[in-house]
Structures are given as C-alpha cells and as structure tokens.
Amino acid sequence: MIARRHMRIDTFSSSWSANLRKCVLLGLFVLAWSQVAMAQGDTIAEIRKRGHLNCGVSQGIEGFSSRNEADEWSGFDVDLCRAMAAAIFGKGGKSKFIPLSAEQRFDALREKQIDILSRNTTWTMKRDIELGLAFPAIVYFDGQGFMLPASLVVDSLAQLSGAKICILSGTTAETNIRAYFELEKLDYSLVASATRAEMLSRYENGECDVVSADRSALHGDRLRMKEPANHVVMSDIISKEPLGPVVRDGDRALQDVVRWTVSLLVTAEEAQLQRALITNSDAALSELQELLLQRSGGLSSKLGLSESWARDVIGATGHYGEIYDRNLGPKSPLGIPRGNNALWYDGGLLYAPPMR
Numbered sequence: 001m002i003a004r005r006h007m008r009i010d011t012f013s014s015s016w017s018a019n020l021r022k023c024v025l026l027g028l029f030v031l032a033w034s035q036v037a038m039a040q041g042d043t044i045a046e047i048r049k050r051g052h053l054n055c056g057v058s059q060g061i062e063g064f065s066s067r068n069e070a071d072e073w074s075g076f077d078v079d080l081c082r083a084m085a086a087a088i089f090g091k092g093g094k095s096k097f098i099p100l101s102a103e104q105r106f107d108a109l110r111e112k113q114i115d116i117l118s119r120n121t122t123w124t125m126k127r128d129i130e131l132g133l134a135f136p137a138i139v140y141f142d143g144q145g146f147m148l149p150a151s152l153v154v155d156s157l158a159q160l161s162g163a164k165i166c167i168l169s170g171t172t173a174e175t176n177i178r179a180y181f182e183l184e185k186l187d188y189s190l191v192a193s194a195t196r197a198e199m200l201s202r203y204e205n206g207e208c209d210v211v212s213a214d215r216s217a218l219h220g221d222r223l224r225m226k227e228p229a230n231h232v233v234m235s236d237i238i239s240k241e242p243l244g245p246v247v248r249d250g251d252r253a254l255q256d257v258v259r260w261t262v263s264l265l266v267t268a269e270e271a272q273l274q275r276a277l278i279t280n281s282d283a284a285l286s287e288l289q290e291l292l293l294q295r296s297g298g299l300s301s302k303l304g305l306s307e308s309w310a311r312d313v314i315g316a317t318g319h320y321g322e323i324y325d326r327n328l329g330p331k332s333p334l335g336i337p338r339g340n341n342a343l344w345y346d347g348g349l350l351y352a353p354p355m356r
C-alpha cells in the first residue's frame with residue numbers, strides 16, 4: 001500500500017514537474033516568438049522613429065534610379081519609394097536612397113541596412129523561398145534582351161550563335177542565357193562583370209559582342225554609349241522578368257503597405273485620378289476618397305496608415321501612369337512604350353486588386 005501510495009505520489013509529482021517544465025518551455029517559446037514577431041513587425045515603427053525610409057536602389061540606371069550633380073535621386077524605382085514614404089509618413093515623407101550592386105542587394109535587406117529594396121529586382125521562386133524575402137507586388141513586366149552594335153545584322157536570336165555575351169554577375173542574366181542557349185542548342189560564351197560600368201566598358205572595348213540584361217536597363221545602357229545611335233536593343237526577349245519591390249519575409253505590415261500602395265497607384269490610374277486633379281480639385285479628391293476610404297471601410301487605419309494616405313501618395317508621385325511617363329515613357333529620354341506595362345483594359349498586364 002505504502003509503496004503504491006508512494007508510487008502515486010511519485011507519479012503525481014513527476015507529472016506535475018513535467019507539466020511545469022512544459023509550461024515554462026511554452027512560456028519561453030511564446031516570449032521568444034513575441035520578441036521575434038515584435039522585431040519583425042516593428043519595421044514601420046522603426047521607420048517612423050528614424051524619420052525617413054531607407055530605400056535600396058541600383059547604383060545608377062537611367063530611368064529607374066539615378067543621381068544628379070546636386071545629389072538628387074530620380075527614377076521609377078526612386079518614385080516608388082517616395083510613394084511608400086508618403087504612405088508611411090504622410091505629406092512630405094522622406095526617403096534616403098542607398099545605392100546597391102546586384103550582389104549586395106539581398107544581404108543589405110536581410111541585414112536591415114534598408115527597409116525596402118526597390119531596384120529592378122526580379123521576383124523568382126528561388127529568391128522568394130530561399131532568401132527569407134517577400135515580393136508584395138509586380139511594378140514592371142520586363143524580359144531579358146540584348147543590345148548589340150547596329151552594324152551587326154542580326155534579325156533573330158538564332159543568329160547570336162557563337163556570340164560572346166557580356167552579363168552582370170549576381171543577376172538573373174546568367175541562368176537565363178544558359179537555359180535559352182542550351183535549349184536552342186546555340187553556342188555562346190559568357191563575359192561576367194561585377195559592375196554595370198565594367199560590363200559596358202568591356203562591351204565598348206569589344207571584349208564581348210553583345211550585352212544581355214533586362215530590356216528596360218538596356219535602353220538606359222544604350223544611352224550611356226559614346227554613340228547611342230550605333231547600338232540597338234533587340235525586341236526579342238528570352239525570359240520573364242517581373243520586377244518589384246522587396247521586403248523581409250517577417251515584415252507582414254510593411255508587405256501590406258507596399259502591396260496596397262502599388263495597388264493604389266494603379267487604381268488611381270484606372271480611375272484617371274492624376275496628381276494635379278487630386279491636389280487642385282475637391283471633386284477629384286472626393287472621388288479618390290470615395291474609391292478608397294468609404295468603400296474600403298476604414299481599411300487604411302487597419303494598415304496603420306492615416307485616412308489621407310491615398311491623397312498623400314498620389315500627391316507625392318502621381319499615379320502609376322504619371323510615374324511611368326515621367327521616367328520611362330515615350331516622352332522621356334528612354335522612350336519605352338508602355339507595352340506589357342499598360343493597364344489591363346489597354347491590352348497590358350497591369351491590374352490592381354479591388355481596394356475594398
């Protein structure tokens with residue numbers, strides 16, 4: 001009996017201490033998890049405390065991100081960051097631009113040197129899954145193309161067989177070339193460079209026959225040549241390059257802000273609500289508010305944004321079409337037609353999910 005009672009007590013006490021251990025472990029786990037969640041989820045609070053958004057851009061690519069002598073940044077990727085800063089801070093929201101090479105960009109984001117990467121970056125499954133990063137939206141539908149001397153008579157990609165191809169390392173370019181040329185059984189050799197400047201000077205020095213990169217970037221590369229008219233960008237592409245802003249996987253709130261700010265830029269273009277209209281016309285402003293505030297039932301506050309965020313964003317940059325036209329469109333030095341980047345109802349791929 002005594003033994004049995006002891007046994008019972010032992011059983012009770014050992015299951016009690018096991019439960020206590022479980023509780024302590026669970027408590028520690030919950031604490032650790034909430035610390036991780038706080039650390040991950042606090043990026044917007046950190047940005048607000050710091051007073052500006054840290055935005056990673058390219059080291060200089062015409063139309064996307066470039067700096068003038070007065071150290072002022074401009075470009076499509078730069079304007080996207082300005083739109084995000086307006087969403088987060090309201091009117092006058094500031095961004096700091098941090099130029100990054102292709103190879104530095106993902107580490108810079110993971111190591112928190114930047115909050116958002118807005119640098120002609122392709123959304124791929126491998127990057128999404130393996131790097132701990134998230135791609136909340138596509139802002140430019142691109143493809144990998146080729147720039148070559150106009151004197152070379154090349155009408156089709158098959159005629160590139162045997163070419164020496166200049167590419168930038170750390171980009172999607174190399175994998176795409178290998179996949180395409182091997183599938184098509186075309187000969188090629190690669191000349192890889194670490195920077196775009198090095199890649200272009202190699203091309204100009206004749207170390208390679210053609211340059212292969214995102215077509216959008218090649219339009220800017222062509223303008224950098226001593227004689228742009230002596231170079232052409234082929235219309236053929238060998239890959240899909242959906243470009244978009246990137247944030248850290250754990251930053252769920254920032255992902256939502258980025259996704260819905262991009263949707264807002266497109267929605268405002270769909271509704272033809274331009275910057276000038278929004279700033280000067282009460283009717284246009286209330287149309288935007290009707291579109292985004294009343295119908296969305298206060299969702300902006302659930303995003304942690306002010307009720308005026310739509311007006312602040314469109315007031316800062318204009319809608320998607322205005323950003324495109326200013327930096328890349330037919331009237332800009334690059335003169336890239338909208339193509340795939342036209343709105344869906346104009347035959348393009350741009351389509352914003354409903355903001356309600």
Ligand SMILES: N[C@@H](CCC(=O)N[C@@H](CS)C(=O)NCC(=O)O)C(=O)O
Nearest residue numbers: 058059060102121122171172213217
């Ligand atoms: N979209 C591709 C390519 C991105 C890329 O870095 N492209 C080069 C093309 S030349 C570039 O933008 N270089 C500019 C720079 O290094 O600052 C990717 O995500 O890997």
